[in-house]
Amino acid sequence: MKVPPTSTPIPSIDEFKSLGTLLPYHTYLAYYDLLVALQSLNKDSTKERPVHLDLYCGTGMSSQVLADDYTRLGSSAIVVGVDRSFDRLSRGGMFKGSIKDPSDASIAANCNVRTISNNCIMVRADVPSLMSMYLNSRRPGLTPFPNVVKTTIFYPNPYPKSRSYNSRFYGEPWFLGYRLEAGGEVEVRSNWETLCMQALDVWKMGGMGVEGVEGVLRRVEEGGDGGVEGGGGVEVVEEGERRVSLFERKYFDVGERCFKVTLT
Ligand SMILES: C[S@@+](CC[C@H](N)C(=O)[O-])C[C@H]1O[C@@H](n2cnc3c(N)ncnc32)[C@H](O)[C@@H]1O
Numbered sequence: 640m641k642v643p644p645t646s647t648p649i650p651s652i653d654e655f656k657s658l659g660t661l662l663p664y665h666t667y668l669a670y671y672d673l674l675v676a677l678q679s680l681n682k683d684s685t686k687e688r689p690v691h692l693d694l695y696c697g698t699g700m701s702s703q704v705l706a707d708d709y710t711r712l713g714s715s716a717i718v719v720g721v722d723r724s725f726d727r728l729s730r731g732g733m734f735k736g737s738i739k740d741p742s743d744a745s746i747a748a749n750c751n752v753r754t755i756s757n758n759c760i761m762v763r764a765d766v767p768s769l770m771s772m773y774l775n776s777r778r779p780g781l782t783p784f785p786n787v788v789k790t791t792i793f794y795p796n797p798y799p800k801s802r803s804y805n806s807r808f809y810g811e812p813w814f815l816g817y818r819l820e821a822g823g824e825v826e827v828r829s830n831w832e833t834l835c836m837q838a839l840d841v842w843k844m845g846g847m848g849v850e851g852v853e854g855v856l857r858r859v860e861e862g863g864d865g866g867v868e869g870g871g872g873v874e875v876v877e878e879g880e881r882r883v884s885l886f887e888r889k890y891f892d893v894g895e896r897c898f899k900v901t902l903t
Contacts (some may be wrong), residue, residue: 641647663843669751673719676752677785680717688715688758689788694766695795695808696720698731699755701884704797705791706759716788719763721769733761768796787822787889792838794886797831804856807834818842818902825902826882828876830890833860835873837901842902873900 652664660667681688693702702720720733728734733753734830751763762769776784798806808814817825818841827838837856845870876897882888890897 662771663765664765665751667772669762669764670769670772671782672752673760673762674782674784676754677717677719680754680757680760681745681785684715686715687785688717690785691716691718692787692790692792693718693720693835694770694792696722696793696884697724697727698885699728699733699761700731701791701793702759702761703731703755704881704883706756709758716758718759719762720759721764721766723763723765725763728761729761731761766808767811767813770817774813774816774820788816789823790821790825791828792825793828793884794830794890795827796832797829797834799831800855801860804853807837807856809838810853810856812842821902822870826899827902828887828897828899830886830895830897832873832896832898835898839872839900839902873898875899 655664655667664872677688677690677727691705693705696702702718706718709718716877722728725734727798733755733763753761755761755847773784773787776782792808794804795808804810825842829835837860841856876887878891882891887897
């Protein structure tokens with residue numbers, strides 16, 4: 640895997656601002672630190688190790704559960720957990736002793752990415768921004784991101800009010816782009832069935848402007864023709880299944896039903 644050559648150093652914050660990009664600088668740095676961390680885990684492999692992205696991972700419980708699964712299965716995959724909340728990541732013990740305000744450019748470098756084990760990396764970053772960098776990296780001439788074999792999105796913030804359609808992860812532009820560029824399947828879990836149904840609907844219908852997506856989402860919520868009939872593809876997380884994340888455990892503890900959908 641290639642990382643940016645040393646002859647083209649990562650821009651300083653002033654140079655970065657002059658590019659006029661809307662990306663936060665700390666996420667920009669985190670992206671490159673992540674490439675370096677992945678390269679380091681790859682150093683003894685003859686073949687590039689595949690990546691599993693665990694987005695909105697909170698404390699990172701799910702990332703560790705998934706990484707343990709890969710170890711048990713003898714898979715070389717590396718799990719990359721991403722969350723923007725320093726507090727959540729700290730609660731999972733991931734960012735202990737690191738610097739609290741990574742938006743301060745002078746201390747941003749190297750404090751947003753932690754290699755937890757031989758197959759798990761935690762990243763403190765804004766998911767839409769990081770994923771725009773991922774999508775950009777697919778363009779010729781840019782540093783390519785390693786092969787992603789699976790993406791999980793467990794219990795993302797639901798933004799339940801109708802006017803917040805586009806704040807939900809599937810109303811974000813990155814998700815529409817990801818539909819065409821994702822490697823492998825995307826698994827979504829939520830305690831709100833509509834969230835899974837809408838994610839499936841947007842995935843199926845993709846390629847539309849955000850306004851169009853909003854129309855689709857509204858019809859699903861109103862039970863109209865834009866919806867996935869009978870919630871097709873959306874399954875209930877069974878009582879007997881192990882709890883994959885902290886929120887899943889919390890919902891089960893209070894007797895709430897949880898749903899999952901696999902987008903391919
Ligand atoms: C309801 S929690 C779920 C956490 C975890 N997946 C679980 O199941 O336990 C939602 C998480 O999304 C994170 N989040 C929300 N918006 C985000 C964003 N734009 N970028 C990165 N993380 C975000 C929050 O910090 C929070 O940890």
